[in-house]
Amino acid sequence: MSLFRRISNLFSRSRVDRKIDAELRSHIEMRVADNVAAGMAPREARRDAMLRFGNLTKTRERVNGVDAVLAVESIAMDARYAFRQLARSPGFAVATILTISLGVGASTAIFGVVNSVLVRPLSYPHAERIVQMEKVTTTGSSYTASIPLFLYWRDHSRTLQHLGAYSVLPVGFNIAERGMPERIPGLRVSADFFRVLGVAPQLGRNFTTEDDQPGSRRVAILGESLWHRRYNDDREIVGKSIRIDGEPYTVIGVLPQGFQFLGVMPTSSAVEIWTPLQLPTTSRDPRSVLECIGRLNAVVTREQAASEVTSLSRRLAADLPTVFPSAGEIALPALQQRITEDARPILMLLFGAVGFVLLIVCANVANLLLARMGDRAGEIGVRNALGASRLRIIRQLLTENLLLALSGGALGMVVAWLANKSLIAAAPVTISRFGATSLDWRVLSFAVGVSLLTGILFGLLPAVRSSSMGGRDARRSTSTRSHRRVSGALIVAETALSLMLLFAAGLLVASFLKLQQLNPGFNYNQLATFETTLSVAKYGSQASLERFLEEALQRIQRLPGVESAASVSSLPTEPTLDFPFTIEGGAIPPHGESSGDSHYLIVSSDYFQTMEIPVLKGRQIEQSDSGHSPGVVVINQAMARQYFPNENPVGKRIVIAQNLGPDFADEPREIVGVVGDAKADELNDSAPPSMYTPFSQISPHLASLLVGTIPIRWAVRTKSDSENLAKQLADAMLQVDPEQPIAESRTMRELLSDALGRWRFNMLLLVAFAGIALFLAAVGIYGVISYTVAQRTHEIGVRMALGAGRASILRMVLKEGGFLLGGGTIFGLCGITLMSRILNEFLYGITVGNPLILAGVVSLICSVGLIAAWRPACRAASIDPVQALRGE
Amino acid sequence: MAKNDLQGALELLVLKTLSQIGSLHGYGIVLHIQRASDDLLRVEEGSLYPALHRMEQNGWIRSEWALTETNRKAKYYELTAAGRRQLHEAEKNFEHLVKGVRAILRYA
Numbered sequence: 004m005s006l007f008r009r010i011s012n013l014f015s016r017s018r019v020d021r022k023i024d025a026e027l028r029s030h031i032e033m034r035v036a037d038n039v040a041a042g043m044a045p046r047e048a049r050r051d052a053m054l055r056f057g058n059l060t061k062t063r064e065r066v067n068g069v070d071a072v073l074a075v076e077s078i079a080m081d082a083r084y085a086f087r088q089l090a091r092s093p094g095f096a097v098a099t100i101l102t103i104s105l106g107v108g109a110s111t112a113i114f115g116v117v118n119s120v121l122v123r124p125l126s127y128p129h130a131e132r133i134v135q136m137e138k139v140t141t142t143g144s145s146y147t148a149s150i151p152l153f154l155y156w157r158d159h160s161r162t163l164q165h166l167g168a169y170s171v172l173p174v175g176f177n178i179a180e181r182g183m184p185e186r187i188p189g190l191r192v193s194a195d196f197f198r199v200l201g202v203a204p205q206l207g208r209n210f211t212t213e214d215d216q217p218g219s220r221r222v223a224i225l226g227e228s229l230w231h232r233r234y235n236d237d238r239e240i241v242g243k244s245i246r247i248d249g250e251p252y253t254v255i256g257v258l259p260q261g262f263q264f265l266g267v268m269p270t271s272s273a274v275e276i277w278t279p280l281q282l283p284t285t286s287r288d289p290r291s292v293l294e295c296i297g298r299l300n301a302v303v304t305r306e307q308a309a310s311e312v313t314s315l316s317r318r319l320a321a322d323l324p325t326v327f328p329s330a331g332e333i334a335l336p337a338l339q340q341r342i343t344e345d346a347r348p349i350l351m352l353l354f355g356a357v358g359f360v361l362l363i364v365c366a367n368v369a370n371l372l373l374a375r376m377g378d379r380a381g382e383i384g385v386r387n388a389l390g391a392s393r394l395r396i397i398r399q400l401l402t403e404n405l406l407l408a409l410s411g412g413a414l415g416m417v418v419a420w421l422a423n424k425s426l427i428a429a430a431p432v433t434i435s436r437f438g439a440t441s442l443d444w445r446v447l448s449f450a451v452g453v454s455l456l457t458g459i460l461f462g463l464l465p466a467v468r469s470s471s472m473g474g475r476d477a478r479r480s481t482s483t484r485s486h487r488r489v490s491g492a493l494i495v496a497e498t499a500l501s502l503m504l505l506f507a508a509g510l511l512v513a514s515f516l517k518l519q520q521l522n523p524g525f526n527y528n529q530l531a532t533f534e535t536t537l538s539v540a541k542y543g544s545q546a547s548l549e550r551f552l553e554e555a556l557q558r559i560q561r562l563p564g565v566e567s568a569a570s571v572s573s574l575p576t577e578p579t580l581d582f583p584f585t586i587e588g589g590a591i592p593p594h595g596e597s598s599g600d601s602h603y604l605i606v607s608s609d610y611f612q613t614m615e616i617p618v619l620k621g622r623q624i625e626q627s628d629s630g631h632s633p634g635v636v637v638i639n640q641a642m643a644r645q646y647f648p649n650e651n652p653v654g655k656r657i658v659i660a661q662n663l664g665p666d667f668a669d670e671p672r673e674i675v676g677v678v679g680d681a682k683a684d685e686l687n688d689s690a691p692p693s694m695y696t697p698f699s700q701i702s703p704h705l706a707s708l709l710v711g712t713i714p715i716r717w718a719v720r721t722k723s724d725s726e727n728l729a730k731q732l733a734d735a736m737l738q739v740d741p742e743q744p745i746a747e748s749r750t751m752r753e754l755l756s757d758a759l760g761r762w763r764f765n766m767l768l769l770v771a772f773a774g775i776a777l778f779l780a781a782v783g784i785y786g787v788i789s790y791t792v793a794q795r796t797h798e799i800g801v802r803m804a805l806g807a808g809r810a811s812i813l814r815m816v817l818k819e820g821g822f823l824l825g826g827g828t829i830f831g832l833c834g835i836t837l838m839s840r841i842l843n844e845f846l847y848g849i850t851v852g853n854p855l856i857l858a859g860v861v862s863l864i865c866s867v868g869l870i871a872a873w874r875p876a877c878r879a880a881s882i883d884p885v886q887a888l889r890g891e
Numbered sequence: 892m893a894k895n896d897l898q899g900a901l902e903l904l905v906l907k908t909l910s911q912i913g914s915l916h917g918y919g920i921v922l923h924i925q926r927a928s929d930d931l932l933r934v935e936e937g938s939l940y941p942a943l944h945r946m947e948q949n950g951w952i953r954s955e956w957a958l959t960e961t962n963r964k965a966k967y968y969e970l971t972a973a974g975r976r977q978l979h980e981a982e983k984n985f986e987h988l989v990k991g992v993r994a995i996l997r998y999a
Contacts, residue, residue, distance in 0.1 A: 029916070061937065
């Protein structure tokens with residue numbers, strides 16, 4: 004009876020009972036039939052049969068007992084035997100358990116992250132029914148939608164139970180009462196936003212349609228953390244008025260603890276104040292300023308809802324052809340997918356890399372087991388000869404492997420737990436949900452599955468192979484030779500996988516170094532930055548904004564340790580507005596309405612001096628460039644190169660945002676200077692064309708738009724890397740406006756480091772994996788060569804006796820190692836060509852074909868492999884032929 | 892010396908029976924032993940089944956449900972390779988036992 008049937012017997016006693024009962028009854032029935040055939044009366048026949056059989060119940064119990072007791076006993080026996088066997092060779096046991104734990108630990112740690120970021124559902128009720136509206140057009144797709152489109156969907160959709168929207172522009176709310184002024188991240192949402200998520204405030208009420216009407220009184224819902232921190236868990240807060248940006252808002256609710264919405268916002272700024280969007284119902288604004296989420300009706304599929312929403316958009320486009328010239332398809336991906344899509348490539352890369360490590364671990368475990376089976380061939384042969392069935396031996400060996408796998412798995416969980424902590428610490432801020440990584444049942448079952456896979460699946464091969472060894476050929480060289488072939492193949496595979504990992508790691512390190520050495524186009528040392536969200540009521544006009552900036556900059560510049568200070572609409576590494584521009588007298592490209600699009604930055608007069616962006620031609624923006632003087636603009640080199648090739652742009656005139664409507668209408672400006680390129684957006688992209696205009700010369704509409712939508716950034720050049728400047732900067736700001744907080748106070752170095760965070764994370768992990776892989780491959784090579792040397796002691800003895808020199812023995816063994824390494828390298832190179840396309844996406848300034856790195860990793864793996872082969876080779880060369888031959 | 896208890900004797904009889912007949916159910920084994928020994932040996936029917944199950948778990952015999960000639964469902968047992976080896980072993984042991992017992996009887 005198989006082991007598993009026995010175990011299952013233990014748990015299904017009634018089934019076993021029934022079977023035994025059937026067997027015994029069939030016996031009695033056959034006796035009865037025979038008795039009747041012999042001429043007995045039926046009643047007599049049965050009586051006789053029962054009598055002959057004896058006590059039926061007792062027999063049944065005894066049979067039952069045999070089945071159950073033997074099962075438990077023999078498993079326990081196998082386990083005890085396995086323990087004794089492993090204790091007899093602790094070196095093997097420790098090596099195997101450590102190898103398995105390394106594999107289980109690394110893969111479980113990564114899986115833990117993958118699980119919490121990608122797999123685990125969002126923590127909203129029935130989160131699988133929450134969808135994100137995605138516009139799909141021929142040129143690409145976008146998650147944003149316009150106000151009329153959202154309202155139309157909301158009013159007409161039948162497949163969506165609730166439809167909500169939030170403004171894509173993150174809002175900062177300044178709170179000055181009850182403590183230091185502070186900027187709180189906020190979000191403006193439509194009435195049904197929380198209903199889509201399935202969340203209700205723990206105190207007070209949800210937003211209603213009335214709250215969301217334009218012009219109704221200002222209300223706000225607070226996050227639990229803000230309520231706790233600033234309002235001391237005041238349960239009477241609901242209905243009270245608080246001052247946000249100097250305006251009174253009525254608090255109508257407090258959200259439950261732990262509620263988080265990870266939409267557009269990076270995790271660092273968890274939203275704590277929620278206000279209604281109050282969208283104008285008659286809006287015809289075509290700009291995509293909202294992201295929309297919906298909750299599907301219970302019986303509706305995503306596809307049904309998507310086709311309904313698509314047809315709604317088409318209907319709206321047909322109704323309003325002037326606003327929406329065309330309507331693309333609408334897809335409804337799950338909200339979870341929207342939130343996690345940025346993290347997916349990185350995590351998949353890491354998951355793939357850790358899969359390689361796991362394969363190498365499996366190869367090593369199989370090798371260790373193979374070598375051990377070779378050592379035990381004699382023992383197994385004897386047991387075979389004594390009548391142990393093949394299955395019985397496999398079962399015994401598998402029990403041993405199971406013991407190893409589970410011990411390795413348990414240790415691996417510890418490794419995973421430790422690795423998990425460092426992973427979270429090293430994780431870039433841009434991966435949402437990363438910090439919430441924890442070990443849940445999925446991770447646990449993954450770990451158990453992986454350990455069983457490595458231990459059992461890869462232990463099965465050696466077990467099956469060795470169980471067939473007869474007593475006679477157990478010590479014969481044929482089995483050793485085929486064993487050597489199998490383990491040789493495993494080493495080749497291991498080497499190939501390690502080479503691929505090393506190569507990927509090498510490329511990522513090179514990319515990271517290139518990025519780090521990258522000249523961002525400005526001096527990022529001794530540069531403090533912060534941002535302020537300004538109140539539209541106070542600073543929405545161009546004059547008040549200019550006055551505020553000027554006064555604040557003067558105060559900051561007077562601070563001790565400050566060399567100069569500037570304000571700007573966006574700092575390097577941050578997203579920047581793009582505006583169209585038209586060159587006066589210049590050609591307009593066909594199909595275009597303007598000469599081109601360019602990054603548009605609004606700066607204070609000391610910006611270039613503060614950032615140390617060099618002025619290459621003409622002059623920088625001066626204090627004298629005021630609202631009363633002629634309009635000026637400074638462009639960067641990239642823009643000069645692209646739009647003014649072979650001519651001097653200084654003195655030319657451009658019009659910015661000419662065709663964006665009267666609100667943005669700008670006067671022609673003269674290009675007064677060309678400055679060096681400074682990196683914007685992503686560090687790995689080259690600096691885009693950019694134009695700079697002074698705050699003092701922007702249109703009133705742009706000023707109020709700017710203040711209403713984005714925070715103003717500040718850059719402060721300091722004399723040294725002073726640490727506690729943040730406090731002085733905050734104080735300086737309060738002297739200008741006692742209700743004005745500053746936020747995101749960081750040095751420029753930190754900003755750049757964050758921008759590199761993703762790269763650093765990729766690189767560090769791949770280097771770690773490649774290191775583990777290299778180590779394991781070296782251990783594997785060492786083990787296999789050592790084993791063959793041990794097996795060939797006799798042969799080597801004979802060779803030496805026949806006159807082979809020590810050097811030639813050394814060469815012979817090293818050659819075997821070299822052969823395996825060479826094979827691994829060839830397969831590894833094939834693998835590299837296969838994965839080059841995927842890898843290219845993660846590189847900067849270097850290509851997959853880089854010969855230097857390729858040569859480097861190949862020589863690294865070969866030298867490490869030869870070093871690993873060196874010791875056993877020396878051992879082989881130092882064999883005493885007399886001893887070796889006598890040993891036989 | 893092997894274990895020479897009654898248990899061993901019953902196992903030997905069952906193994907031998909199965910090696911001669913091939914595949915047989917418990918009732919058939921009882922009948923066969925009785926018939927082949929000219930009614931000298933009668934297996935206690937109740938103790939046959941625990942022995943059969945024990946032997947199955949030792950891997951000496953394997954079982955399968957099948958229909959008898961009279962279309963009754965019964966559990967048929969047959970020898971395995973290990974069972975064949977075990978039979979060989981048991982026969983040898985039994986010869987030893989018989990020789991030993993004879994020698995003692997003659998000596999006495």
